[in-house]
Amino acid sequence: MxxxxxxxxxxxxxxxxxxxxxxxxxxxxxxxxxxxxxxxxxxxxxxxxxxxxxxxxxxxxxxxxxxxxxxxxxxxxxxxxxxxxxxxxxxxxxxxxxxxxxxxxxxxxxxxxxxxxxxxxxxxxxxxxxxxxxxERRSDIERVTPGEFRESSGRMRVFFIDKDTPDGATATNVFIWAVERGLQITTSARSGRIEDVGNNRYLMLSNGQRLERPLLPTAGLKISEFETYGTRAGGNAALSGDTxxxxxxxxxxxxxxxxxxxxxxxxxxxxxxxxxxxxxxxxxxxxxxxxxxxxxxxxxxxxxxxxxxxxxxxxxxxxxxxxxxxxxxxxxxxxxxxxxxxxxxxxxxxxxxxxxxxxxxxxxxxxxxxxxxxxxxxx
Known part of the structure; x- marks a missing residue:
């Protein structure tokens, strides 16, 4: 013992x-x-x-x-x-x-x-x-802190917002800089909101301006104004399959x-x-x-x-x-x-x-x- x-x-x-x-x-x-x-x-x-x-x-x-x-x-x-x-x-x-x-x-x-x-x-x-x-599935606008520049999930876009709502789905004074299809795209709008379309989430911008500039200086600038414009916000509303x-x-x-x-x-x-x-x-x-x-x-x-x-x-x-x-x-x-x-x-x-x-x-x-x-x- x-x-x-x-x-x-x-x-x-x-x-x-x-x-x-x-x-x-x-x-x-x-x-x-x-x-x-x-x-x-x-x-x-x-x-x-x-x-x-x-x-x-x-x-x-x-x-x-x-x-x-x-x-x-x-x-x-x-x-x-x-x-x-x-x-x-x-x-x-x-x-x-x-x-x-x-x-x-x-x-x-x-x-x-x-x-x-x-x-x-x-x-x-x-x-x-x-x-x-x-x-990781949150939308790009949900990644952004008001008053700070933040990258998107794919690191191909930079977001900036002035203010957002408590639910994180609506923002004011939105600025987006992105590289898409060989273009540098700068988008600004007075407001933006998140909407689900199918399995994808989109950022719907209102009353803004869009500036497109090619990466290679072979063409001029393209400036357009819009009342409503939709862009992919990142993240899926639902995932399919067992992953x-x-x-x-x-x-x-x-x-x-x-x-x-x-x-x-x-x-x-x-x-x-x-x-x-x-x-x-x-x-x-x-x-x-x-x-x-x-x-x-x-x-x-x-x-x-x-x-x-x-x-x-x-x-x-x-x-x-x-x-x-x-x-x-x-x-x-x-x-x-x-x-x-x-x-x-x-x-x-x-x-x-x-x-x-x-x-x-x-x-x-x-x-x-x-x-x-x-x-x-x-x-």
Whole structure:
């Protein structure tokens, strides 16, 4: 009982500290990335923190797996360095006896990883994609801030308005500069309003003037006045077809939809849980450290193993989605192979086969030289 409680208590402290650090790092990185998207006009600036929160929630399976892996490796490496493992081994505990307390501690984390990978990941992606799509589909006049020059969604037009209404559909003193069909077109009007025509949105200008100038100075200017003039405002009133990516679809929908893309996404989601289970086993085997040597090399090797395993998950998703591998065969090869390696490595360390063979070889080879020499007293 003391063995289990002391180990789980230290694992809890290490896991909590690691999780806080990783979440802080990921939140900082996502904040910088989201601010960059907002500056490019891909994300609503007022929804930056909301998009960042959804993105971090989507990465929680990876964060939890890495936190669990680092916590186990760090805790067991410290126990090796402080010779606590020698005490437990001397009391009759083997390395395989650590599996039970490790999985008792890890099972709530593994359950949370399964929930976040199967439910949280698609929900967070759907929310993020929905907000970005809605913001990108807004009309050009809705992109404009009164008193500021702003580019359109295609970056081929520049808008300026003096004032707008609270609903953002009507504006006064509209100025538009655009490049179309080899012409520089400057349009100004007293007012403008948004109208939906079919699946498209148009900006209807009233009481204005239109100036057309060719990019190459081969012809003169063309000036025209109008009472009403319509121009494409950008953004569709409705989208046709299902353009939702696989990462934003619920798991049940992926199970019902045949296709390589659905199988690839399912392999990644289920693989996150299987990888987390294998990480517990691998952490137990790679945490052995020489007390006379620093543990930095051990941690670096553990992080390298995590990066390779995680990249293989992403690569496998790409291979399955492109039809190069089957879902079952790839998962069996990757996760089953890692499980076999972990079990074989654990058995090797638990029984100390390598050390025992070296010891038996030394005893067998050196025994004759240590036998006492008999001396004849009559000689």
């Amino acid at each position: 003391l063995f289990h409680s002391s180990l789980r208590k230290e694992l809890s402290r290490s896991f909590g500290a690691t999780l806080v650090v990783l979440v802080t790092i990921v939140m900082t990185m996502m904040l910088i990335r989201t601010l960059g998207l907002a500056s490019k006009g891909s994300v609503n600036p007022s929804e930056v923190f909301l998009v960042m929160t959804y993105t971090v929630l989507g990465y929680m399976p990876t964060i939890l797996s890495l936190s669990l892996f680092i916590a186990i490796v760090g805790t067991l490496s410290r126990m090796y360095r402080d010779s606590e493992m020698v005490i437990w081994f001397s009391s009759g505990r083997g390395l395989a006896d650590f599996l039970e307390p490790l999985f008792r501690f890890a099972w709530p984390v593994l359950a949370l990883i399964a929930v976040m990978a199967l439910l949280g990941w698609p929900w967070a992606n759907s929310q993020t994609i929905g907000m970005r799509t809605q913001y 939702t990516p696989a990462r934003a679809k619920p798991t049940l929908q992926l199970l019902r939809e045949p296709g390589d893309a659905s199988r690839g996404e399912l392999a990644w989601r289920i693989g996150m849980l299987l990888a987390a289970i294998n990480f517990v086993l691998l952490a137990l085997t790679v945490s052995s450290v020489n007390p006379r040597v620093g543990r930095s090399g051990n941690l670096l090797f553990a992080l390298f193993a995590f990066v390779v395993y995680y990249n293989m998950l992403n690569l496998g998703q790409s291979w399955i989605s492109s039809g190069r591998f089957g879902m079952g065969s790839f998962m069996l090869l990757l996760h089953g192979g890692v499980l076999l390696i972990g079990v074989a490595w654990l058995v090797l360390r638990n029984n100390n086969w390598g050390r025992r063979r070296r010891t038996e070889h030394v005893i067998a080879g050196g025994l004759p030289s240590h036998q006492p020499t008999k001396i004849d007293p009559t000689s």
